Amino acid sequence: MQAGPQRYTDCRAVDGDTLACRQGRVRLRGVDTPERGESGYRAAQQELRRRIPGGTVTVVPHHRDRHGRVVGDVYARGQNVGRSMNADGYSKRRGARR
Numbered sequence: 297m298q299a300g301p302q303r304y305t306d307c308r309a310v311d312g313d314t315l316a317c318r319q320g321r322v323r324l325r326g327v328d329t330p331e332r333g334e335s336g337y338r339a340a341q342q343e344l345r346r347r348i349p350g351g352t353v354t355v356v357p358h359h360r361d362r363h364g365r366v367v368g369d370v371y372a373r374g375q376n377v378g379r380s381m382n383a384d385g386y387s388k389r390r391g392a393r394r
Contacts, residue, residue, distance in 0.1 A: 307351045312340025321365040324378035340386040
Protein backbone atom coordinates (compact mmCIF):
# COMPACT_ATOMS: atom_id res chain seq x y z
CA MET A 297 0.00 0.00 0.00
CA GLN A 298 1.35 3.42 -0.97
CA ALA A 299 2.11 5.60 2.03
CA GLY A 300 1.29 9.27 2.21
CA PRO A 301 -1.77 11.28 1.28
CA GLN A 302 -3.72 10.27 -1.82
CA ARG A 303 -6.52 12.06 -3.64
CA TYR A 304 -9.72 10.06 -4.04
CA THR A 305 -12.45 11.31 -6.39
CA ASP A 306 -16.11 10.68 -7.16
CA CYS A 307 -16.74 9.57 -3.57
CA ARG A 308 -20.16 8.86 -2.13
CA ALA A 309 -21.22 7.72 1.32
CA VAL A 310 -22.11 4.03 1.39
CA ASP A 311 -23.05 4.34 5.07
CA GLY A 312 -21.75 6.46 7.93
CA ASP A 313 -18.18 5.14 7.92
CA THR A 314 -17.45 3.94 4.38
CA LEU A 315 -16.96 5.77 1.09
CA ALA A 316 -17.15 4.33 -2.42
CA CYS A 317 -14.74 6.26 -4.64
CA ARG A 318 -13.41 5.87 -8.16
CA GLN A 319 -10.19 4.49 -6.64
CA GLY A 320 -12.02 1.97 -4.41
CA ARG A 321 -13.79 1.73 -1.07
CA VAL A 322 -12.44 3.57 1.94
CA ARG A 323 -13.29 2.92 5.57
CA LEU A 324 -12.85 5.87 7.95
CA ARG A 325 -10.26 4.83 10.51
CA GLY A 326 -11.50 4.85 14.11
CA VAL A 327 -15.16 5.30 13.19
CA ASP A 328 -17.96 2.78 13.76
CA THR A 329 -21.38 4.18 12.95
CA PRO A 330 -24.67 2.30 13.25
CA GLU A 331 -25.31 -0.41 10.67
CA ARG A 332 -28.30 -0.52 8.33
CA GLY A 333 -31.42 -1.15 10.39
CA GLU A 334 -29.92 0.34 13.56
CA SER A 335 -31.01 3.62 15.08
CA GLY A 336 -28.84 6.46 13.78
CA TYR A 337 -27.82 4.76 10.51
CA ARG A 338 -29.53 7.22 8.18
CA ALA A 339 -28.37 10.28 10.14
CA ALA A 340 -24.72 9.10 10.05
CA GLN A 341 -24.90 8.34 6.33
CA GLN A 342 -26.40 11.74 5.55
CA GLU A 343 -23.84 13.49 7.73
CA LEU A 344 -20.93 11.75 6.00
CA ARG A 345 -22.45 12.74 2.65
CA ARG A 346 -22.65 16.36 3.83
CA ARG A 347 -19.01 16.34 4.94
CA ILE A 348 -17.65 15.33 1.53
CA PRO A 349 -19.03 18.03 -0.77
CA GLY A 350 -17.90 17.58 -4.35
CA GLY A 351 -16.91 13.98 -3.67
CA THR A 352 -13.15 14.60 -3.51
CA VAL A 353 -11.20 13.70 -0.38
CA THR A 354 -7.61 13.14 0.71
CA VAL A 355 -6.90 9.71 2.20
CA VAL A 356 -3.92 8.86 4.35
CA PRO A 357 -4.04 5.04 4.15
CA HIS A 358 -3.34 2.97 7.23
CA HIS A 359 -4.06 -0.64 6.17
CA ARG A 360 -6.61 -2.81 4.34
CA ASP A 361 -9.39 -4.55 6.23
CA ARG A 362 -10.65 -8.09 5.73
CA HIS A 363 -13.03 -6.81 3.03
CA GLY A 364 -10.19 -5.29 1.02
CA ARG A 365 -11.15 -1.70 1.83
CA VAL A 366 -8.48 0.87 2.49
CA VAL A 367 -8.75 1.97 6.13
CA GLY A 368 -7.38 5.44 6.61
CA ASP A 369 -7.71 8.99 7.76
CA VAL A 370 -10.00 10.89 5.41
CA TYR A 371 -9.77 14.65 5.00
CA ALA A 372 -12.22 17.03 3.33
CA ARG A 373 -12.08 20.81 3.49
CA GLY A 374 -9.03 20.55 5.76
CA GLN A 375 -10.84 18.49 8.41
CA ASN A 376 -10.29 14.91 9.51
CA VAL A 377 -13.75 13.55 8.67
CA GLY A 378 -13.53 10.55 11.02
CA ARG A 379 -12.48 12.59 14.02
CA SER A 380 -15.23 15.12 13.42
CA MET A 381 -17.84 12.36 13.00
CA ASN A 382 -16.71 10.89 16.34
CA ALA A 383 -16.59 14.28 18.06
CA ASP A 384 -20.13 15.05 16.89
CA GLY A 385 -21.48 11.76 18.25
CA TYR A 386 -22.11 9.73 15.09
CA SER A 387 -19.96 6.75 16.15
CA LYS A 388 -21.25 4.01 18.39
CA ARG A 389 -20.25 4.57 21.97
CA ARG A 390 -18.75 1.14 22.68
CA GLY A 391 -16.86 -1.41 20.61
CA ALA A 392 -15.78 0.94 17.85
CA ARG A 393 -13.58 -0.76 15.29
CA ARG A 394 -10.27 0.99 14.95
